[in-house]
Amino acid sequence: xxxxxxxxxxxxxxxDLTLGNYIGAITNWKKLQEDYDCLYFLADLxxxxxxxxxxxxxxxxxxxxxxxxxxxxxPEKNTIFAQSHVHEHTELSxxxxxxxxxxxxxxxxxxxxxxxxxxxxxxAGLYTYPILMAADILLYQADMVPVxxxxxxxxxxxxxxxxxxxxxxxxxxxxxxxxxxGKMGARIMSLQDPSKKMSKSDENDKNYVSIIDDAxxxxxxxxSAATDSDTVVNYDPENKPGLSNLMVIYSVLGNKTMAEIxxxxxxxxxxxxxxxxxxxxVETLKPxxxxxxxxxxxxxxxxxxxxxxxxxxSVRAALTLTEVYNKVGLIPRR
Ligand code: TRP
Numbered sequence: 001x002x003x004x005x006x007x008x009x010x011x012x013x014x015x016d017l018t019l020g021n022y023i024g025a026i027t028n029w030k031k032l033q034e035d036y037d038c039l040y041f042l043a044d045l046x047x048x049x050x051x052x053x054x055x056x057x058x059x060x061x062x063x064x065x066x067x068x069x070x071x072x073x074x075p076e077k078n079t080i081f082a083q084s085h086v087h088e089h090t091e092l093s094x095x096x097x098x099x100x101x102x103x104x105x106x107x108x109x110x111x112x113x114x115x116x117x118x119x120x121x122x123x124a125g126l127y128t129y130p131i132l133m134a135a136d137i138l139l140y141q142a143d144m145v146p147v148x149x150x151x152x153x154x155x156x157x158x159x160x161x162x163x164x165x166x167x168x169x170x171x172x173x174x175x176x177x178x179x180x181x182g183k184m185g186a187r188i189m190s191l192q193d194p195s196k197k198m199s200k201s202d203e204n205d206k207n208y209v210s211i212i213d214d215a216x217x218x219x220x221x222x223x224s225a226a227t228d229s230d231t232v233v234n235y236d237p238e239n240k241p242g243l244s245n246l247m248v249i250y251s252v253l254g255n256k257t258m259a260e261i262x263x264x265x266x267x268x269x270x271x272x273x274x275x276x277x278x279x280x281x282v283e284t285l286k287p288x289x290x291x292x293x294x295x296x297x298x299x300x301x302x303x304x305x306x307x308x309x310x311x312x313x314s315v316r317a318a319l320t321l322t323e324v325y326n327k328v329g330l331i332p333r334r
Contacts, residue, residue, distance in 0.1 A: 003037075004035065004036050004037040005036050005037065005143040005144060006036065006037045006038075006039065006140060006141060006142045006143050006144070007032060007036045007037070007038050007039070007142065007143070007144045007145070007146065007180060008038075008039045008040075008041075008136070008137055008140050008142035008144075008145055008177075009038070009039070009040050009041075009145065009146050010040070010041045010042075010043040010046070010083065010133070010136055011040075011041075011042060011043060011064065012043045012046045012047050012201075013042050013043060013044045013046075013047040013057065013060050013061050013064050014047050014050070014052075014060075014200075014201055015199075015200035015201035015202070016200055016205075016208070016210035016211070016212065017064065017067050017068075017071075017200055017210065017211045017212075018188075018198050018199070018200050018208040018209060018210055018211065019188060019198065019208065019209040019210075019211070019249065019281065020187075020188035020197070020198040020199075020200075020208070021071075021200065021211065022071060022211055022284075022285070022288070023186055023188055023249070023252050023253075025068075025071045025072065025073070026071070026072070027186075027252075028182070029071070029072060029073055029078075030072070032182075033074060033077040033078050036144075038077075038078040038079070039078065039079040039080075039081075039140055039142070039313065040068065040073060040078055040079070040080045040081075041080070041081050041082065041083050041086075041136070041313070042061055042064050042065060042081070042082045042083060043083050043133075043136070044057065044061050044082055044083055044084045045083045045084050045089065045090065045132060046083070046129060046132065046133070048125060049114075049123065049125040049126045049129050050114070050118050050121065050126070051118075051121050061082060062296065062299060062302055063212070063296065065080070065082070065302055065305075065306065066292050066295040066296050066302060067211055067212065067288075067292055068080065069291070069295055069305075070211075070288045070289075070291040070292035070295060071211070071288060075305050075308070075309060079309055079312045079313050080305075080309045081306060081309035081310045081312070081313045082306055082309075082310065083136065085306065085307075085309075085310035085313075085314075086139075086310055086313045086314050086317050088135075088139055088314070088317035088318060088320070088321045089132065089135050089136055089139065089317070090132070090135075091321060092135035092138065092139055092317075092320070092321055092324060093128075093131055093132040093134075093135040095324060095328060096131050096134055096135055096138075096161050096165070097128055097131050099161060099164045099165060099168065100131055100157075100161060100164065101164075104157060104160060105127055105128065105130070105131075105157075107153075108130055108153060108154070108157070109153060110129075110130075110150060110153070110154070111126060111127055111129070111130075114126055129154075130153075130154040130157045130158070131157075131161070133151075133154050133158065134154075134157060134158035134161045137155075137158050137177050138158065138161075138162065138174045138175075138177070138320065139316070139317040139320045139321065140313070140316055140317065140320070141174065141175040141316075141320065142175065142177050143175060143177065143178065144177065144178050144179070144180035145177050145178070145179060145180055146179075146180040146182065147179050147180075148197075152179065155177065155179055158177060159176060159177065162174045162176050162177075169327040169328060170327070173320075173323055173324060173327055174320075186248050186249075186251075186252050187248075188245065188248065188249060189241065189245040190202065190207040190208065191206060191207050191208065191209070191221055191222070191224075191225040191226065191242075191245070192204065192206050192207050192225070192226050193207065193226070194226065194241035194242045194244075194245045195241065205221075206221055206224065208221075209221050209222065209281060211285060211288060211292075212289065212292060213285075215282045218278060218281050218282050218285070219278040219279075219282065222246070222274055222277055222278040222281060223271075223274050223275070223278060225242060225245075225246060225274065226242045227240070227242040227243045227246070227270050228240050228242060228243065230243075231269055231270065233247075233261070233262055233265035233266075233268065233270065233273055234262050235247050235258040235261075235262065243270060243273075246273060246274065246277055247261055247273075249277060249281070250273070250276075250277050250280065253277075253280050253281060253284045254280055261273075
């Protein structure tokens with residue numbers, strides 16, 4: 001038997017999970033959890049790089065966790081945990097920080113963007129953020145990391161850091177991670193600006209449907225999605241990106257081909273499609289909402305699952321950190 005490859009994925013606990021995440025999740029998780037050893041974590045430490053109201057951060061961490069579970073991520077088949085619960089992340093991060101030249105961090109475009117956006121809070125954590133991310137990945141000897149465009153540069157830096165470590169201390173401590181480019185499901189675009197991806201950290205909440213939006217909100221957002229002024233319902237992402245995006249969502253949620261949708265709306269207006277899509281979305285998310293609400297009623301249960309996840313993750317993280325301590329000349333704690 002060959003061991004399964006390890007996939008690791010983290011999500012910063014900011015914003016709201018969206019319909020785009022839902023679609024990515026349903027198309028991927030079931031299959032991934034069979035074929036790979038999967039770790040998912042809530043990057044609550046990364047969230048601290050921008051100002052967070054303490055209560056909101058805590059509530060959102062529970063909420064994200066419950067949303068992942070409600071979406072069908074199975075805590076038995078995967079390792080799901082909060083980053084801050086496994087102290088090895090910050091410990092390894094420090095060691096890697098001492099190996100990373102400033103010049104490499106200065107190149108990070110996300111730091112430049114974020115420090116312009118959060119002008120009043122350009123803290124050192126925002127700057128060293130990608131080193132913590134490298135620690136997240138390297139602790140678990142991840143083979144693959146699914147990353148969006150915005151995180152590619154950070155993954156590259158992580159690979160550079162493996163090189164810095166090898167040069168100084170020799171090979172064999174960390175696995176060199178690769179970007180996971182699997183079929184990530186359909187690409188869902190912003191509802192108001194279909195040239196951008198639907199993003200969980202979008203400032204304008206009209207741009208996305210959140211997984212926990214109520215029916216009224218979902219309807220309102222879908223009905224007010226930006227579309228062109230034509231009336232014929234046909235799939236044409238080039239000339240009708242807004243309509244085509246709605247059709248993509250429709251086809252995934254309703255399990256229909258574009259041709260079937262076009263046929264069903266022959267002679268009808270965009271408005272008809274929007275009304276039906278809103279209803280379909282509300283129906284689709286209903287069981288997710290129910291499961292989510294149930295989970296959120298019982299924090300003790302969530303705490304218990306978080307503890308179990310952290311225990312599973314810690315065992316693996318500790319192995320790597322002990323090896324690192326030995327290599328760099330720190331005495332491993334016994
Ligand atoms: N920085 C990632 C994001 O904002 C989240 C993240 C933190 C992550 N650590 C990671 C993703 C490690 C993959 C691997 O999306």
